[in-house]
Amino acid sequence: MSSDPWGRVDETGTVYVRTADGEQVVGSWQAGSPEEALAYFERKYEGLVVEIGLLEKRVKTTDLSSKDARTAIDHLREQVDAHHAVGDLDALRARLDKLVELVEARREERKAQRARQSDEARHAKEALVAEAEELARSDQWRAAGERLRALVDTWKGLPRLDRKSDDELWHRFSHARSAFSKRRKQHFAQLDAQREEARRTKERLVAEAESLSGSTDWGPTAARYRDLMTEWKAAGRAQREHEDDLWNRFRGAQDVFFAARSSVFAERDAEQAENLKLKEELAGEAEKLLPITDLKASRAAFRAINERWEAIGHVPRDARPKVEGRMHAVERALQEAEEAEWRRTNPEARARAAGLTGQLQAAVDKLKGQIEQARAQGNTAKAEKLERELAGRQALLDQALKGLQEFGG
Structure with a gap:
C-alpha cells in the first residue's frame, strides 16, 4: 500500500483521496505501482489547479461574461466533486466558491455600470x-x-436605452428637427415670394427712372429720383441673379440725369459766384454806414444800396447766410437807431418808464427794510428768502433805470 498527505492506494489498487468529509474513492489502478497511481491522480489534480488558475485570471482580467464564467466554474466543480484527482480538493472548492463570489461581484458591478451608462445616456439624450x-x-x-x-451625429454615438424610453425621446428629437425644417422651408418660400415681389417693384422703378433720365425739370425730377431711391430701399432685395442688373440700370438712369443737371448747374454756379462777389462789395459799402450817426442820411443810403442788391441774381446757397447776414446786421442797426429815436421823442413812454422805476425802487427799499427786521429778529430763513426776492426786484430795477436813461431821464 502507498500513501501521501492527500491520498493512498490500498492493496487492491483502489485509490482514495482525503477530504473534510472523509476518504473518497478516486478510482482503481491496475496498470502499475501504487506510486505511479498516486502520481497519475496527482497530475490530474495539478491540471485542475492550472484550469482553476486560468479561469481566475480570465475572470479578473477579461470581460468574460458572468454566464460563461458560471458555466466554466460549474464544469470545474463537477470535476472536483467527482474525486478523480488526489490533492487538496477542499482548497479547490474554496477557490471555486471565492471565484463564484468574484463573478457575482463583477456581475453586480457590471449591472451597476450598465445602469450608470444607461442613466448617462438618458441624460445625454434628454439634453439633446x-x-x-x-x-x-x-x-x-x-x-x-x-x-x-x-446633434444627430452625437445621438448616433450614444447607447440605446430601453425601447420605450428610447423611442419616446427619439420621437421628440425627430419632431423638433421636423418642426425646424418646416419653419425654415416656410421662411425661404416666403423669402422667395418677397424677392419676386421686390423684382417686380424694382422693374417698375427702373422703368420710371429710365423715363426720367432725359428730363430738364431739375428740381421736381431730382426730388422724384430721391423718392424712387426711398421706394427702392423699401422694396427689399430681389433674387441675386436679378438684383445687380436692376441696380445697374437704375443707377445708370440716375447718372444720366444728374450728369446733365451738373453741367447746367456748373454754368449757373459760375454766374452765382460773380453775383456773390457783387453782393459782398455792396455789403461792405453798407457796413461803412456804421455806427449810425445821421439816421436820415444812413436810411437813404441803405435804401439805395438795397435796391442795387435786389437787382443782383442768386448767389451760391452755402454762401448766402453769411453775405445776407452782413446786410441784415446793418438793417438791424438802422431799426435800433429808429427805435431809440422814437423813445427819445415819446413823452408818454418816458412817463411810464419813470413810473415803473419808482414802483420798483419803492419795492426794493421795502424789501431791504424787511430783511433788516428779519435779521434783527434772528429769522435767518425769512431773511434769506427775502434776499432772493430782493435780487430779482433789483435786477428789474436796474433794467428799468437803464431804459429810463435812454429817454435822457
Missing part, C-alpha cells in the same frame, strides 16, 4: 432633445441647421 426643441424655434437658419445635424 431639449437643445433640439430650443433650436426648433430659432431663426438662425444656417447655424441652427448645422447644429441640429451635429
Whole structure:
C-alpha cells in the first residue's frame, strides 16, 4: 500500500483521496505501482489547479461574461466533486466558491455600470432633445441647421436605452428637427415670394427712372429720383441673379440725369459766384454806414444800396447766410437807431418808464427794510428768502433805470 498527505492506494489498487468529509474513492489502478497511481491522480489534480488558475485570471482580467464564467466554474466543480484527482480538493472548492463570489461581484458591478451608462445616456439624450426643441424655434437658419445635424451625429454615438424610453425621446428629437425644417422651408418660400415681389417693384422703378433720365425739370425730377431711391430701399432685395442688373440700370438712369443737371448747374454756379462777389462789395459799402450817426442820411443810403442788391441774381446757397447776414446786421442797426429815436421823442413812454422805476425802487427799499427786521429778529430763513426776492426786484430795477436813461431821464 502507498500513501501521501492527500491520498493512498490500498492493496487492491483502489485509490482514495482525503477530504473534510472523509476518504473518497478516486478510482482503481491496475496498470502499475501504487506510486505511479498516486502520481497519475496527482497530475490530474495539478491540471485542475492550472484550469482553476486560468479561469481566475480570465475572470479578473477579461470581460468574460458572468454566464460563461458560471458555466466554466460549474464544469470545474463537477470535476472536483467527482474525486478523480488526489490533492487538496477542499482548497479547490474554496477557490471555486471565492471565484463564484468574484463573478457575482463583477456581475453586480457590471449591472451597476450598465445602469450608470444607461442613466448617462438618458441624460445625454434628454439634453439633446431639449437643445433640439430650443433650436426648433430659432431663426438662425444656417447655424441652427448645422447644429441640429451635429446633434444627430452625437445621438448616433450614444447607447440605446430601453425601447420605450428610447423611442419616446427619439420621437421628440425627430419632431423638433421636423418642426425646424418646416419653419425654415416656410421662411425661404416666403423669402422667395418677397424677392419676386421686390423684382417686380424694382422693374417698375427702373422703368420710371429710365423715363426720367432725359428730363430738364431739375428740381421736381431730382426730388422724384430721391423718392424712387426711398421706394427702392423699401422694396427689399430681389433674387441675386436679378438684383445687380436692376441696380445697374437704375443707377445708370440716375447718372444720366444728374450728369446733365451738373453741367447746367456748373454754368449757373459760375454766374452765382460773380453775383456773390457783387453782393459782398455792396455789403461792405453798407457796413461803412456804421455806427449810425445821421439816421436820415444812413436810411437813404441803405435804401439805395438795397435796391442795387435786389437787382443782383442768386448767389451760391452755402454762401448766402453769411453775405445776407452782413446786410441784415446793418438793417438791424438802422431799426435800433429808429427805435431809440422814437423813445427819445415819446413823452408818454418816458412817463411810464419813470413810473415803473419808482414802483420798483419803492419795492426794493421795502424789501431791504424787511430783511433788516428779519435779521434783527434772528429769522435767518425769512431773511434769506427775502434776499432772493430782493435780487430779482433789483435786477428789474436796474433794467428799468437803464431804459429810463435812454429817454435822457
